[in-house]
Amino acid sequence: MSLTAVNECPNCTASLEEPFRYCPNCGQTTPIHRFNLPHIFHEIFHALTHADKGVLHLVKELAVRPGLVAREYILEGKRKKYFNPFTFLVLVLGLTVFLNSVFHPYTRSQNLVQKAEARPYGSERERQQMIGIAERRQNLQAFIEKRNNLILFLAIPIISMVYWLFFLRTGINYAEHLVAQVFFSSFYALLTALVLTPFRQLLPEGNAFNYSQLLVQLVYLTIAYYQFLPAHRPRSVLKTALVTLVGLITWAVFSVGVSSLYIIYG
Numbered sequence: 001m002s003l004t005a006v007n008e009c010p011n012c013t014a015s016l017e018e019p020f021r022y023c024p025n026c027g028q029t030t031p032i033h034r035f036n037l038p039h040i041f042h043e044i045f046h047a048l049t050h051a052d053k054g055v056l057h058l059v060k061e062l063a064v065r066p067g068l069v070a071r072e073y074i075l076e077g078k079r080k081k082y083f084n085p086f087t088f089l090v091l092v093l094g095l096t097v098f099l100n101s102v103f104h105p106y107t108r109s110q111n112l113v114q115k116a117e118a119r120p121y122g123s124e125r126e127r128q129q130m131i132g133i134a135e136r137r138q139n140l141q142a143f144i145e146k147r148n149n150l151i152l153f154l155a156i157p158i159i160s161m162v163y164w165l166f167f168l169r170t171g172i173n174y175a176e177h178l179v180a181q182v183f184f185s186s187f188y189a190l191l192t193a194l195v196l197t198p199f200r201q202l203l204p205e206g207n208a209f210n211y212s213q214l215l216v217q218l219v220y221l222t223i224a225y226y227q228f229l230p231a232h233r234p235r236s237v238l239k240t241a242l243v244t245l246v247g248l249i250t251w252a253v254f255s256v257g258v259s260s261l262y263i264i265y266g
Contacts, residue, residue, distance in 0.1 A: 066184055073183070085183045105197045136266055160177040
């Protein structure tokens, strides 16, 4: 049963003619039906698998041709062809937070405070200082694990700024670099959540895995941005890789600097 008559759009109240399947003003389908369970299941399946703009289609495209996806969406105006990048980012971040709560990639190590308390110290003052630092390190790890979404929200604009400054001559503005970085960071966060985070549980503690993650991110972003830059402009894989490295180092310096200030001074 139809919820509203077809001569008026229920979303924006624009006048509709009988043959219209979509509102010419806002794009909503007509007529609108009442929700039922089969309709809900259809919508979920459609959102995931739709050949033109489903989530799975976007994930597949970002895996094999990330820069071309971003170029088509941002520079060529093919906005209906792909799932909205900001909605995709929110979904990925929600999944990341959930999987972090399951695997505890940042807090699975032995209690840092207990380690600090077990060490010998030259004085009580030194002991209290080191225990305080251990407590703040532990709190920071817990914060990163629970608020990984906030970390990514901060990283995206900083890394985007680096790309914008180095590629000013391409004519791509900062906002366009920002949207491209939303695409690329979302996919990398999804890869981390589904593959790298579970795999990390099989490895001993240490920095080797962190360096491996950084290498994967460097390679992926280099490929993505090389594809994203306009084809009619001179492009260099080496320059793109160096700019990507500068972007990642800039974010690392910022994040490590803020973290160190908190750990040392509280």
